[in-house]
Amino acid sequence: xxxxxxxxxxxxxxxxxxxxxxxxxxxxxxxxxxxxxxxxxxxxxxxxxxxxxxxxxxxxxxxxxxxxxxxxxxxxxxxxxxxxxxxxxxxxxxxxxxxxxxxxxxxxxxxxxxxxxxxxxxxxxxxxxxxxxxxxxxxxxxxxxxxxxxxxxxxxxxxxxxxxxxxxxxxxx
Numbered sequence: 001x002x003x004x005x006x007x008x009x010x011x012x013x014x015x016x017x018x019x020x021x022x023x024x025x026x027x028x029x030x031x032x033x034x035x036x037x038x039x040x041x042x043x044x045x046x047x048x049x050x051x052x053x054x055x056x057x058x059x060x061x062x063x064x065x066x067x068x069x070x071x072x073x074x075x076x077x078x079x080x081x082x083x084x085x086x087x088x089x090x091x092x093x094x095x096x097x098x099x100x101x102x103x104x105x106x107x108x109x110x111x112x113x114x115x116x117x118x119x120x121x122x123x124x125x126x127x128x129x130x131x132x133x134x135x136x137x138x139x140x141x142x143x144x145x146x147x148x149x150x151x152x153x154x155x156x157x158x159x160x161x162x163x164x165x166x167x168x169x170x171x172x173x
Contacts (some may be wrong), residue, residue, distance in 0.1 A: 016103065018096040021110040028114030032147040033121060039132040048134065055135050060144045061128035078123050085120035089113055104162045111155030118148030 043049075043059035050056050064077055092113045099105050122129040131144035 016106070017100060018093070018106075021096050021106050021113075022093070024107075025110050025114040025117070028111070028147075028151050029118045029121070032114070032118035032151070035132070035147050036118075036122065036130040040130050043132070054137055055133075057132055058134045058144055060131050060134075061126070062131050062144070063128045078127055082120050082123045085116045085123075088116050089120075092116075102162075104158065104165070108155045108158035108162055111151045111158065113155075115148040115151030115153075115155065118146075118151070122148075 039057070039059050043057070045059055045061070048056040048058040064081075092109045095109055096106055096113075099109075119129050129146065129148075131146050131149075133146060133150075134144045135142045
């Protein structure tokens with residue numbers, strides 16, 4: 001039965017509304033923050049726990065961006081990356097509202113939104129991002145990262161995939 005407001009009821013197969021995507025982003029932010037709080041309280045800075053021959057759990061702080069870019073600067077980068085994350089979040093919410101009929105694109109944006117805001121929270125609250133996942137091989141180390149970084153990376157990969165699939169679909173028409 002349709003709601004009294006005259007709007008039709010949600011149908012199966014219908015694309016989720018922006019509120020659904022924002023709810024998923026909120027869940028990702030909560031999971032990211034819970035994992036960071038756990039590692040920040042359970043580990044001492046620099047402590048490592050070997051899990052696999054190529055993977056450790058650790059606790060490190062990143063004052064910069066991806067791969068510790070600008071981490072050695074005097075502190076301005078904290079506010080720069082905070083502002084950048086907030087601007088990105090505003091643009092993403094705008095894009096979610098405009099592209100409700102594209103679930104793959106919306107999921108990609110949601111992953112990036114959750115990750116970006118998860119790291120913004122760290123920068124505002126602590127002045128650095130908490131990282132705890134460390135992969136390595138012999139003497140080579142991939143920079144430590146966290147759940148927010150995983151969300152951002154998966155979202156970026158999904159954005160590329162979405163664009164490739166849309167381009168392929170357009171060519172076949």
